[in-house]
Amino acid sequence: MKSRVINLAGFDEPFALNDRGLAYGDGVFETILVHAGEPVWWHEHWQRLSSGADRLNIPVPDESHVRRLCKELLLDENRCVLKIILTRGSGGRAYAAPENPDPRIILSVHPAPVPMHDRVQIRWCETPLARQPLLAGIKHLNRLEQVLARNEWHDQTIFEGLMCDTEENVVCATSANVFAKIDGQWLTPKLDQAGIAGVARAWVLKQWPQVEEARLSRLRFAAAEAVFVCNAVRGILAVNRLGDRAFPVDSEIEALQCRLASEQPAFASGENRGA
Amino acid sequence: MKSRVINLAGFDEPFALNDRGLAYGDGVFETILVHAGEPVWWHEHWQRLSSGADRLNIPVPDESHVRRLCKELLLDENRCVLKIILTRGSGGRAYAAPENPDPRIILSVHPAPVPMHDRVQIRWCETPLARQPLLAGIKHLNRLEQVLARNEWHDQTIFEGLMCDTEENVVCATSANVFAKIDGQWLTPKLDQAGIAGVARAWVLKQWPQVEEARLSRLRFAAAEAVFVCNAVRGILAVNRLGDRAFPVDSEIEALQCRLASEQPAFASGENRGA
Numbered sequence: 001m002k003s004r005v006i007n008l009a010g011f012d013e014p015f016a017l018n019d020r021g022l023a024y025g026d027g028v029f030e031t032i033l034v035h036a037g038e039p040v041w042w043h044e045h046w047q048r049l050s051s052g053a054d055r056l057n058i059p060v061p062d063e064s065h066v067r068r069l070c071k072e073l074l075l076d077e078n079r080c081v082l083k084i085i086l087t088r089g090s091g092g093r094a095y096a097a098p099e100n101p102d103p104r105i106i107l108s109v110h111p112a113p114v115p116m117h118d119r120v121q122i123r124w125c126e127t128p129l130a131r132q133p134l135l136a137g138i139k140h141l142n143r144l145e146q147v148l149a150r151n152e153w154h155d156q157t158i159f160e161g162l163m164c165d166t167e168e169n170v171v172c173a174t175s176a177n178v179f180a181k182i183d184g185q186w187l188t189p190k191l192d193q194a195g196i197a198g199v200a201r202a203w204v205l206k207q208w209p210q211v212e213e214a215r216l217s218r219l220r221f222a223a224a225e226a227v228f229v230c231n232a233v234r235g236i237l238a239v240n241r242l243g244d245r246a247f248p249v250d251s252e253i254e255a256l257q258c259r260l261a262s263e264q265p266a267f268a269s270g271e272n273r274g275a
Numbered sequence: 276m277k278s279r280v281i282n283l284a285g286f287d288e289p290f291a292l293n294d295r296g297l298a299y300g301d302g303v304f305e306t307i308l309v310h311a312g313e314p315v316w317w318h319e320h321w322q323r324l325s326s327g328a329d330r331l332n333i334p335v336p337d338e339s340h341v342r343r344l345c346k347e348l349l350l351d352e353n354r355c356v357l358k359i360i361l362t363r364g365s366g367g368r369a370y371a372a373p374e375n376p377d378p379r380i381i382l383s384v385h386p387a388p389v390p391m392h393d394r395v396q397i398r399w400c401e402t403p404l405a406r407q408p409l410l411a412g413i414k415h416l417n418r419l420e421q422v423l424a425r426n427e428w429h430d431q432t433i434f435e436g437l438m439c440d441t442e443e444n445v446v447c448a449t450s451a452n453v454f455a456k457i458d459g460q461w462l463t464p465k466l467d468q469a470g471i472a473g474v475a476r477a478w479v480l481k482q483w484p485q486v487e488e489a490r491l492s493r494l495r496f497a498a499a500e501a502v503f504v505c506n507a508v509r510g511i512l513a514v515n516r517l518g519d520r521a522f523p524v525d526s527e528i529e530a531l532q533c534r535l536a537s538e539q540p541a542f543a544s545g546e547n548r549g550a
Binding site: 001003005015016017018019020021022023024025026029031056057085087088093094095096097106108113127128130131132134135140141142143144145146147148149150151166174175 | 276278280290291292293294295296297298299300301304306331332360362363368369370371372381383388402403405406407409410415416417418419420421422423424425426441449450
């Protein structure tokens, strides 16, 4: 795995075993698709990393410097996934953060995921998401709930699992956001109590201002006539089956996928979906 | 910081930047007081580590081997804190765990905390604890809530902060459990929705079988006539003030501290509390 560890000033430094990212999950991360050697949606990913770090009161390194280091790391890469972890660094006394934190940035390069068929099968997860407004929406490093949920199934034909919060509201898939059409109206769960506000989700909301962000009970979700999941590495994937519910092809989803592929060639079907 | 990283088979190996402990907080940990060169409550800590790992489905290394490695690391140490982190190791595809995980164990030695006065001042935290029965009780690596809560105050005269869950039930302090006497009855919060079931807490419950584990609203807690906090590094600390509430000296707490000190000299007041 190609990787590089730097401090806030941008200098290389070894990873330290007392890093608060390891000790407490005290940090945030981004998983960025790289296509033709370039990070896709860099700006949006950086914005989310920054706003997550702000929420946790972790200083954010200089964007252009990190971008330059990523470029160096991505030399000779065509299609892959770039991961950026930003932790509060070492120091402090137990949970108490250091007065002047020196955050640590861990950059690493991973293989792009294997291509998927266009339409995917998903399931319900039993692992609930706890409701924690202070951490909802951001992509922090406390992800045990997603680990538990993703390990509920081993059937490789199932692409994703939908998660509800502890009050039976649909929130997201284990590593994707979800949209559902109910009575002709597109909806996506509000993420003020749990879940991660994805970069692909934000792109969809910008394209389709008519989507309603809603508290969406599992019961209400059952009435969906079309469903798709999305994330920044896979793009938009229409759902053809959720448990024993089957969904017909939906032309609105197809049109949206098309628009995404034309705006971001990284998501053209030859690249990402079944090529 | 003295440290050592080993794999499940007990061999030394370097820490890897794709460790799932760092990526997702996918692991558990213990913080163990060392006194006269010996880990205090080793057995109890190991039991909790194991049961937490079981809950997360992480294989547990051989106890006697890890114990031996800890002994080597603690050579020349008298009083300190030993930290054991057990992660699911590297591998898997994103949240999906590897089929045959090779967990990583990170041992490290830290200074013992500075001695405290006998009775401590505590406060209320605003950061709520999310309710997540699947993770409640165990000492996993997802500790952002505790980090947020502990960083609500910087006044060094305040020793701890009490945390409630999102439904206003008292759960614990940021790094200690809490007991309260209400109408002559000792109570401690149930930890089936949030919080960590501490080793010192378990010791108290064994000494005092009359303690009731209860759902304890913040409102009800306000009627407490005596309060103490406890953890495995500090032992038992009587609370003399909670916000603007003052508590008189309580002879039952004193007797319990005495019993602890005689059973575990590590917690004798000359060692731990104001020496």
